Amino acid sequence: MALLTDTSKTTKLERYNSYLRRVNSTKLLAASWNFLFRATLLTAIVLILLFTLHYPPLLAGHHLSAASAHSHRSLLSSSYGGSAWERDVRRSATPRRHGGMTVLVTGAAGFVGTHCSLALKKRGDGVLGLDNFNSYYDPSLKRSRQNLLSRRGILVLDADINDSNLLIKLFDVVPFSHVLHLAAQAGVRYAMRNPQSYVASNVAGLVSLFEVAAKHADPQPAIVWASSSSVYGLNTAVPFSELHRTDRPASLYAATKKAGEAIAHTYNNIYGLSITGLRFFTVYGPWGRPDMAYFFFTKSILSGDAITLFKTRDGADVQRDFTYIDDVVKGCLGALDTAQKSTGSRGGKKHGPAQLRVYNLGNTSPVSVGKMVAILEELLGKKAKKNVVTMPRNGDVPYTHANVSLAEKDFGYRPTTDLATGLRRFVKWYVEYNGVAVSRAKGKGKGGVREERRGVDTAGVASA
Numbered sequence: 178m179a180l181l182t183d184t185s186k187t188t189k190l191e192r193y194n195s196y197l198r199r200v201n202s203t204k205l206l207a208a209s210w211n212f213l214f215r216a217t218l219l220t221a222i223v224l225i226l227l228f229t230l231h232y233p234p235l236l237a238g239h240h241l242s243a244a245s246a247h248s249h250r251s252l253l254s255s256s257y258g259g260s261a262w263e264r265d266v267r268r269s270a271t272p273r274r275h276g277g278m279t280v281l282v283t284g285a286a287g288f289v290g291t292h293c294s295l296a297l298k299k300r301g302d303g304v305l306g307l308d309n310f311n312s313y314y315d316p317s318l319k320r321s322r323q324n325l326l327s328r329r330g331i332l333v334l335d336a337d338i339n340d341s342n343l344l345i346k347l348f349d350v351v352p353f354s355h356v357l358h359l360a361a362q363a364g365v366r367y368a369m370r371n372p373q374s375y376v377a378s379n380v381a382g383l384v385s386l387f388e389v390a391a392k393h394a395d396p397q398p399a400i401v402w403a404s405s406s407s408v409y410g411l412n413t414a415v416p417f418s419e420l421h422r423t424d425r426p427a428s429l430y431a432a433t434k435k436a437g438e439a440i441a442h443t444y445n446n447i448y449g450l451s452i453t454g455l456r457f458f459t460v461y462g463p464w465g466r467p468d469m470a471y472f473f474f475t476k477s478i479l480s481g482d483a484i485t486l487f488k489t490r491d492g493a494d495v496q497r498d499f500t501y502i503d504d505v506v507k508g509c510l511g512a513l514d515t516a517q518k519s520t521g522s523r524g525g526k527k528h529g530p531a532q533l534r535v536y537n538l539g540n541t542s543p544v545s546v547g548k549m550v551a552i553l554e555e556l557l558g559k560k561a562k563k564n565v566v567t568m569p570r571n572g573d574v575p576y577t578h579a580n581v582s583l584a585e586k587d588f589g590y591r592p593t594t595d596l597a598t599g600l601r602r603f604v605k606w607y608v609e610y611n612g613v614a615v616s617r618a619k620g621k622g623k624g625g626v627r628e629e630r631r632g633v634d635t636a637g638v639a640s641a
């Protein structure tokens with residue numbers, strides 16, 4: 178009897194164990210399927226992501242106006258590349274005239290960058306732009322400029338000059354003969370609010386570009402870059418000449434531009450980079466920068482808001498050598514055309530002395546800020562509400578005045594646009610771009626944006 182009971186217990190136990198084995202193996206099978214499914218899903222997602230990053234035109238439409246399709250890459254610069262991307266880059270950078278230049282324009286969606294890129298492209302040079310589209314001022318204006326460039330066949334990549342991997346990649350894809358380096362943190366007074374941004378763009382960014390140009394580019398490009406009239410700082414000798422001292426900057430902005438000139442000297446000396454610095458004097462015009470006085474004064478006059486006018490500490494008018502954008506563009510192209518080749522080779526080996534130049538690009542006729550406002554009032558047909566205050570200690574200098582004889586001698590630079598003419602073109606562009614109505618200005622036929630006769634096309638770009 179006991180034996181029978183034992184046998185039936187053993188059988189039950191065996192049945193139970195076999196049941197457990199079946200359950201476990203089913204669970205194992207289910208888990209394996211689950212794991213396999215998840216792994217397949219993950220692989221598919223990774224493949225789709227890689228495909229999207231390397232072949233965006235297939236997904237975003239095959240046109241340069243889809244330049245913003247490259248936007249997401251600013252976060253993932255190491256993923257730049259792929260045959261479609263390289264083809265777009267080469268297409269934009271290829272010259273269309275015999276002996277044309279291949280120019281990398283940094284800050285291409287900026288004010289001066291846009292105008293220079295258009296002028297280069299128009300005469301048949303190849304242009305590839307890059308810009309980080311930061312929000313120092315309204316990025317939508319930069320996007321509009323990018324679209325304008327795109328319509329003329331110029332690709333502007335979303336990229337930062339501090340991204341050396343991207344720069345190396347670009348020089349691998351295109352043997353740029355020239356770099357027009359205009360990317361920078363601009364603005365004199367903003368330097369008190371955000372000093373580090375000036376160091377990041379105007380010092381670190383410049384070094385990043387020079388490093389890649391000196392050590393990775395083959396051939397080394399010739400570089401033309403934007404310095405500033407602000408380097409003259411507390412200099413009192415006028416008009417400002419390149420021979421005058423520039424060791425007393427009044428603002429951090431000026432100090433970083435002066436540092437840039439010293440850094441240029443170093444890269445020229447060690448690596449044989451051909452470098453030209455251009456000291457711009459308060460550049461203005463259509464598609465200008467909204468952080469500049471003439472631009473935001475226009476906005477305030479139209480909206481009826483008060484503007485603040487600075488007077489010097491001894492009560493004199495503050496003056497600027499306002500320089501019209503078309504004149505500056507001619508100066509930039511002249512500097513590019515006369516830039517000699519760099520003398521180094523890949524790896525930074527210098528084979529002889531290279532060109533190192535600095536030029537003033539001003540207008541040679543300073544105008545008071547009060548007069549600038551009076552011209553705007555005439556053009557806008559509306560009086561400004563003025564708040565006149567003594568210039569705060571904000572890095573501003575009381576006046577600027579350029580001597581441009583060196584640029585005239587070396588590349589025929591001769592500014593031809595006076596402030597009234599230039600502001601008329603700016604206001605014409607401003608009202609069209611913003612869709613605002615302006616009543617015809619009073620006066621004896623001198624003012625009024627509708628009286629503009631010279632060729633400024635709908636895009637606000639001089640057709641002459």
Ligand SMILES: O=C(O)[C@H]1O[C@H](OP(=O)(O)OP(=O)(O)OC[C@H]2O[C@@H](n3ccc(=O)[nH]c3=O)[C@H](O)[C@@H]2O)[C@H](O)[C@@H](O)[C@@H]1O
Pocket residue numbers: 363364365404405406407457458459460468469470471485486487495496497546573
């Ligand atoms: O020439 C240059 O190197 C510099 O020119 C301009 O700097 P700035 O001349 O100060 O130009 P704005 O900011 O447009 O100011 C023009 C004038 O208006 C005056 N201003 C500015 C602002 C304001 O509220 N009120 C006012 O009277 C300034 O003192 C200055 O005299 C640019 O903003 C800089 O990026 C550039 O490098």
